[in-house]
Amino acid sequence: MKKKYQYIRTGILGLLLSTQAIQAQNTVTFKPDAPTQTINRNIYGHFAEHLGNCIYGGFYVGDTSHIPNTNGVRKDVIAALRKMKIPNLRWPGGCFADTYHWKDGIGPKDKRPTIVNTWWGNVTENNSFGTHDFLNMCEELGAEPYLSGNVGSGTVQELADWVQYTNFGGKSPMSDLRRQNGRDEPWKVRFWGIGNEAWGCGGNMRPEYYVDLYRKFTTFMQGHIFRIASGANSSDYNWTEVLMKNIPGSLLDGIALHHYSVIDWNRKGDAVDFTEEQYFTTMKQALFMDTLVRKHAAIMDKYDPAKKTALVVDEWGGWYNVEGGTNPGFLFQQNTMRDAMVAGSTLNIFNNHSDRVRMANLAQAINVLQSVILTKGDIMVLTPTYYVMEMYSVHQDATLIPIDIHSNDYTFGNQKLSAVSASASKDKNGVTHISLVNIDAHKAQEITLDTRSESYKSISGSVLTSAKLQDYNSFTKPDNIKPVDFKGATLKKNTISVKLPPFSVVVLELK
Structure with a gap:
C-alpha cells in the first residue's frame, strides 16, 4: 500500500511539473494567411517642441557656434537621426504651438521679435529658429515635417497663410513673401495638426466646440494636405466619438491620441533611482496603450469602416521627475533600460495595429522627456531609446506578419x-x-516561434540589455548601453527557439 501511494504521489508530482513546464512556455505563431498591411514608416516619428533644450541647445546651436553645424543645426544630431531613419518630425509643439505665431519666426533673424515661452519655464526666445530653419532641417534629415497649427490663440487666416507660404508654388502674397525670405520652391508640407490638446492647454475646449473650430479652420486650408485633428487625452473615448460623428471624412485624415507612461501625475518618481514597483507601474501604463488603441479604433470603425482616417499617436513615452538641479520647466530626464522597455513594447503595439495606427511621435527627440538624444555643450549621447528605435527601423514600410502570442506573466505582488x-x-x-x-x-524568458509555412536558412539578431534596469548612458559613459550581437536564438526548420534575457529587447533577422 505504501508503494502504491508513492506511485500516486510521483505521478501527481510529475503532472504538476509537466503543467509548470507548459505554463513556462512562451509561444509566438505566425498567421501567414491572415490579412496583412504595411507598417507605415511614420509610426516611427519624433517630436520637437520649443521646450527646455530640445530646440535651442539641442537641435539648434546657431551658425556662429564652435560646434560643427549646418545652418545652425548640429551635424552630429543630423547624422544620428538619419542613421536612425527618422521618418517625420513634429514642430513647434505641444502646448507651445497654440501660442506660436509663425510670422514671428521668418525674415532676417535680427529683426524677429522676441517672445516669452509661458508654457515652459517663462524663458525669452528670440525666434532665431523658425519656419525656414525647421523645414530646411527636415530636408537635411530626410524627414517629413509635421506642423502643428495655432488654433488656441491664432486665426483661420494665420493658419491658411502658413499653408500657402510653405506649399504654394505659384504667385501669391505668401509665396512672394517666402521668396523674399530666400526660398523659391515650396517645401510641400503634407502633415498639419489643427491645434494641440484642445481639451487642455490648447484651449480647454469641449469636443463639440472644437469640432466646429476644426471644420472652420480646415475649410480654408487649401492643397493636398493631411489634416490631423487634436484628439483624445488617453482614455477620453467620448472625445473620439464626438469628432468621428461630427467631422466629415472629407475634412479628416487623422485623429491624434496622447498617452504618457506616468506612475502618478502628482508623484512621477525619479528617472533613474526608481523601485521595481515604480518600474512595474510604468510598464502597466505603457502596455495600456494596446487597450487605448483598440477602444479608440473601435469607435473610429463605427464611422469609418474602411479605415481611411488614421489614428495618430503623436505624443507618447515615459514621463518622470526632472533631473536634480535642472529647470523644472525644461523636463530634462535621464533615459534608462526602463525606457527601452517602454519603447520596444509600445512600438510592438503600434506595429500590430498598423491598420489604424499610421503615424506616431515619441516625446521628445532631444533633452526632453523620453528623448533619443541628450546634449551637453559639444557632447552628444545616444540613449537606450535611440537604439531601440534604430533596431526597429527595419519594420518601416515592411509588410506586417500577424502573430498569435502566448506569454508568461511578469508578476509583482x-x-x-x-x-x-x-x-x-x-x-x-x-x-x-x-x-x-x-x-x-x-527572469529570462524562453520562447518558441512557429513560422508555419515560412521556412528560413539563416538567423541573426541584436540585443539591447544591461546589468541593471536603472543603467543609462551618461555624458561621461556614453557607450554604457549599446546593442550587441544576439546569440540566444536557434533555427530548426520552421521553429525558432529564443532565450530572452531579463528586461531586454531583441530584433531577429531571418533569411
Missing part, C-alpha cells in the same frame, strides 16, 4: 503583466524581422 511582446514583418527584399521584448525584471 498580486499584480501581473504579460512578460513578452512581439511583432513581425517582411521587407521588400523578402527578409523577415521579429522584434521581441521581455519586460520581466528578473
